[in-house]
Amino acid sequence: MTGSSARERFDAFLERVDANLVDRADVVGLVGMGSTADRDRVDEWSDHDLAIVTTDGHQPGYRRPADWLPRPDRIALEVHEHHGGVKVVYDDGHVVEFGVASLDDLAGWAADAYDVRLDRGGVAATMSEVAAKPAPIGPDVDRDLGLVLALTLIGVGRARRGERLSANTLVRGTAVEALTRAVASRLEPEEGDARLDSLDPSRRFERAYPSIAARIDGLLAAPVESCARGLVDLAVEVFGTGDGGVPARGLAAVHRRLGW
Structure with a gap:
């Protein structure tokens, strides 16, 4: 499928959603998030x-996607998450993720790109106030480099x-998230026009930091301990050690305990 x-197809689906909701008196607003805003x-x-x-009081009714989404007969999967969000998969693999909120509830959300x-x-x-709020996990390079070690x-x-x-979840998941947050907090993008997601810096990380992303991607293909050691080595290479870098005593403790 070409980009155009x-x-x-993306815009046509969105227009059908608009049409399905615009005349409903209990709908106060519709907001596109993420790529639905930055199209x-x-x-x-x-x-x-x-x-x-x-x-x-009308939120529960809109958590039933078949009541308002286009092509309800083609919905193949409907997943209601613990936080109230809903994921819908159509039979052609098209995915819709949505949440339902009152105006007061919406004020407690977090957002990056949005389109009212x-x-x-x-x-x-x-939404202007929501987007202006700091990310739920704000930038803190010292914290994140410490997390990479721990x-x-x-x-x-x-x-x-x-x-x-469990080891793979910690090393390939949470430690990588901490390292990408640290990079995004401290380093200017290698590609000047790249824009990361403020809520998830690993999104579009490859565009902003292609060389670091390639290194991490290679490590993720390695056995879990090799991946872990490579992430620590990469953090030291990028940030150095000591003040403003990877904590030197923590690094020594990790190397000593693991026999590296």
């Missing part, structure tokens, strides 16, 4: 990420104990 045809980066893998704002598509009062103002130590210990699933 993917964008056309210049839409491709064939982009999903629709939506917030439906309702009058208070329907506003019957207060939605645009609330998480790799714990992860390798669990791998050596035989708890490889």
Whole structure:
């Protein structure tokens, strides 16, 4: 699928959502999030990420996607998450993620890019305040470099104990997230026009930091302990040690405990 045809299909679906909601008196607003707002980066893998704002008390009805999404007969999977969000998969693999909130509830959300598509009062103002809030996990390079050390130590210990699933989650997941947050907080992008997601710096990280991303990607293909040691080595290479870098005493402790 070409970029232009993917964008056309994406926009056409969004217009049908607009049409399905615009005349409903209990719908206060509709907001596109992520690529649903920043549609210049839409491709064939982009999903629709939506917030439906309702009058208070009408949220539960809109958590039933078949009641308002286009093509309800083609919904193949519907997953209701613990936080109230819903993921929908159509039979062609198209994904829609959405949440439903009152205007007061919406004020407690977090957002990066957004596009207010329907506003019957207060939605645009609330989203402006939401987007201006600091990210839930704010930048703190010292914290994140410390986490890289602690998480790799714990992860390798669990791998050596035989708890490889847990080890992989810590090393390939949480430690990588901490390292990408540290990079995004401290380093200017290698590509000047690259824009990371303020809520998840690993999104589009490859565009902003292609050389570091390539190193991390290679490490992720290695055995879990090799991956862990490589992440620590990469952190030292990028940030150095001591003040403002990887904590020197912590680094020595990890190397000593793991026999590196």
